[in-house]
Amino acid sequence: MSPTSVPSDVTALRDRVRRLRPFAGFLARRVLIAVLLAWGITLVTFVLTNMVPGDPVAANLGQRALGDETIVAQWRAEHGLDKSPPEQYLMHLQALLHGDLGMSQQSHRPVGDDLAEFVPATLELAGVAIVVSLVLGVAFGMIAALRRDRPADHALRMLSLIGISVPTFWLALLAFYVFFYRLQLTPGSGRVDPGLGAPESVTGLHTVDAALAGQWDVFASALGHLILPALVLSLYTIALLTRFTRSAVLEVLGQDHVRAGRAKGLPRRVILRSYVLRSALVPIITVAGLAFGSLLSGTVLVEAIFAWPGIGQYAYKSATTLDLPAIMGVGLVVGIVYLVINLIVDVLYGVIDPRVRLR
Amino acid sequence: MTFTITELRVTIRGTEILRGVDLDVQKGQVHGVAGESGSGKTMTGLAVLGLLPHGAVASGRVELAGRDLLGLPDKDLGRVRGNEIAMVFQDPATSLHPMLSVGRQLTEHMRSHLGLSRAEARERAAELLAKVRIPGPAEALTRYPHQFSGGMRQRIAIAVALACDPQVLIADEPTTALDVTVQAGILRLLRGLCDELGLAIMLITHDLGVMSAIADEVSVMRSGAVVESGPRDTVLRAPSHPYTRSLLEALP
Numbered sequence: 278m279s280p281t282s283v284p285s286d287v288t289a290l291r292d293r294v295r296r297l298r299p300f301a302g303f304l305a306r307r308v309l310i311a312v313l314l315a316w317g318i319t320l321v322t323f324v325l326t327n328m329v330p331g332d333p334v335a336a337n338l339g340q341r342a343l344g345d346e347t348i349v350a351q352w353r354a355e356h357g358l359d360k361s362p363p364e365q366y367l368m369h370l371q372a373l374l375h376g377d378l379g380m381s382q383q384s385h386r387p388v389g390d391d392l393a394e395f396v397p398a399t400l401e402l403a404g405v406a407i408v409v410s411l412v413l414g415v416a417f418g419m420i421a422a423l424r425r426d427r428p429a430d431h432a433l434r435m436l437s438l439i440g441i442s443v444p445t446f447w448l449a450l451l452a453f454y455v456f457f458y459r460l461q462l463t464p465g466s467g468r469v470d471p472g473l474g475a476p477e478s479v480t481g482l483h484t485v486d487a488a489l490a491g492q493w494d495v496f497a498s499a500l501g502h503l504i505l506p507a508l509v510l511s512l513y514t515i516a517l518l519t520r521f522t523r524s525a526v527l528e529v530l531g532q533d534h535v536r537a538g539r540a541k542g543l544p545r546r547v548i549l550r551s552y553v554l555r556s557a558l559v560p561i562i563t564v565a566g567l568a569f570g571s572l573l574s575g576t577v578l579v580e581a582i583f584a585w586p587g588i589g590q591y592a593y594k595s596a597t598t599l600d601l602p603a604i605m606g607v608g609l610v611v612g613i614v615y616l617v618i619n620l621i622v623d624v625l626y627g628v629i630d631p632r633v634r635l636r
Numbered sequence: 637m638t639f640t641i642t643e644l645r646v647t648i649r650g651t652e653i654l655r656g657v658d659l660d661v662q663k664g665q666v667h668g669v670a671g672e673s674g675s676g677k678t679m680t681g682l683a684v685l686g687l688l689p690h691g692a693v694a695s696g697r698v699e700l701a702g703r704d705l706l707g708l709p710d711k712d713l714g715r716v717r718g719n720e721i722a723m724v725f726q727d728p729a730t731s732l733h734p735m736l737s738v739g740r741q742l743t744e745h746m747r748s749h750l751g752l753s754r755a756e757a758r759e760r761a762a763e764l765l766a767k768v769r770i771p772g773p774a775e776a777l778t779r780y781p782h783q784f785s786g787g788m789r790q791r792i793a794i795a796v797a798l799a800c801d802p803q804v805l806i807a808d809e810p811t812t813a814l815d816v817t818v819q820a821g822i823l824r825l826l827r828g829l830c831d832e833l834g835l836a837i838m839l840i841t842h843d844l845g846v847m848s849a850i851a852d853e854v855s856v857m858r859s860g861a862v863v864e865s866g867p868r869d870t871v872l873r874a875p876s877h878p879y880t881r882s883l884l885e886a887l888p
């Protein structure tokens with residue numbers, strides 16, 4: 278290395294630090310907002326859960342025990358139901374800070390343990406669905422925009438219309454019937470073949486755990502079980518992203534900076550990647566963030582039909598039995614997932630658009 | 637070196653928007669192209685670079701250093717764009733990419749056209765910014781277009797256009813979107829660059845005031861054709877075409 282290049286390296290580093298500093302401030306602000314919102318979520322889940330009409334005592338004690346006032350009083354005291362709501366909330370918050378989400382009245386296990394078992398199953402399903410929708414949705418949208426008014430565009434727009442209109446539960450049933458029952462192309466319900474058994478839990482994601490343990494037969498089985506429900510779950514999001522990416526890209530293609538980039542003699546591929554896609558990402562990310570919310574609510578239906586042991590199933594069971602600690606736990610998890618999605622969207626705006634991170 | 641446009645015709649979906657434009661721009665001269673809005677000035681510039689809107693068909697000759705650019709395949713034209721002929725657009729707020737740093741936008745085509753390394757390109761980029769009088773050029777490279785004023789942005793766009801030492805610069809209403817107070821500065825800059833670098837500048841404007849300030853030659857366009865052309869003083873002082881006269885009378 279020549280001696281003159283040393284100071285230029287130092288300058289480059291200093292430049293980088295200078296550019297990162299405002300970004301750190303931007304990031305810190307977003308995270309702070311997220312933490313405040315997380316606190317808000319604990320309050321909302323608490324209030325909503327305690328406003329539910331229905332008597333948890335009646336839902337959890339037998340007919341005989343309900344007749345006995347001392348048993349009822351004891352049960353209420355045990356679950357803190359004899360305290361005032363603000364006191365109950367403070368107790369709830371204190372317990373939360375210690376990672377204690379209470380005992381599920383159905384499974385008679387700590388809610389935290391239940392969630393640790395069911396949440397990863399949903400995350401695995403939704404995570405694959407999200408990645409699939411992003412990759413396919415953005416790719417299809419780009420293709421449709423660049424082939425505007427040609428057969429590929431017409432076909433993709435038709436598919437996107439279908440994907441947006443078809444209800445998820447119907448699609449799930451249909452896919453299950455056709456691909457498993459009729460064609461036997463995909464394995465049936467659950468996360469792995471019953472004969473194989475789940476891999477030892479490290480992350481709770483069966484595909485990852487199986488790969489970590491080197492159990493490739495389990496990995497293949499887990500992946501096979503994932504494909505169909507994940508595709509069903511992602512279809513709506515793919516369709517939505519295709520449509521929005523197409524219109525975003527078409528709009529950007531007509532912008533001045535794209536013409537200016539071409540006037541500079543940049544190759545088409547560079548223009549598409551660093552000029553067009555970059556600008557189009559802002560609306561795409563906005564829609565993606567919203568779409569992932571609806572994708573999560575879709576998991577309840579898809580999990581039910583594919584007998585996927587995830588949080589959707591757990592939420593359904595807890596709600597029907599008025600299992601308050603479990604309901605609050607689920608509410609908290611769902612709230613935090615939405616929060617994290619929003620945080621990611623906000624941070625991504627800052628990453629791609631300097632006008633957001635540098636005032 | 638001369639840059640010559642002969643009998644340039646452009647048709648979009650059956651409508652002829654350029655009906656035989658003739659224009660030639662000499663090295664070291666500013667050739668002003670005037671004409672009311674919609675007369676085809678922008679389309680002439682875009683046709684030269686092969687950047688016409690979708691569905692447009694061009695015919696005629698656009699000659700640079702003995703080659704006809706209209707006949708070139710897009711790949712070869714890509715080596716002419718930004719490298720031999722560069723263009724500055726009307727509004728720097730939209731013609732610079734808002735999400736890419738000034739340094740990136742100044743260096744990317746230098747690297748592909750001139751084959752410079754990243755460090756060489758950045759060094760040259762800082763020199764270019766100094767040449768268009770951006771204060772603190774090295775630091776300016778790390779900043780983004782929105783952090784500059786309109787006039788500064790247009791200077792940056794001019795630096796971007798000059799990056800690969802083009803022979804021809806097409807400036808399409810480069811001052812129209814700017815504050816009146818900075819317009820004169822941009823025009824002086826263009827005039828200075830033309831003299832210093834021996835550029836051939838095709839300056840498009842609907843403003844005859846701008847024209848009389850810096851042009852050597854003037855062509856007046858109307859509905860897709862040049863109606864009058866000649867040295868500035870002849871065209872502006874003693875116009876022979878009634879349309880030019882009416883344009884001059886409309887001046888305040």
Ligand SMILES: Nc1ncnc2c1ncn2[C@@H]1O[C@H](COP(=O)(O)OP(=O)(O)O)[C@@H](O)[C@H]1O
Nearest residue numbers: 648653671672673674675676677678679680689
């Ligand atoms: N995309 C397009 N499709 C069809 N006609 C167009 C398009 N863009 C411009 N035109 C027409 O071309 C003519 C010349 O436009 P233009 O060169 O932009 O005018 P000027 O720059 O002189 O104001 C105008 O009549 C305009 O309506």
Ligand SMILES: [Mg+2]
Nearest residue numbers: 677678679808
């Ligand atoms: Mg114009």
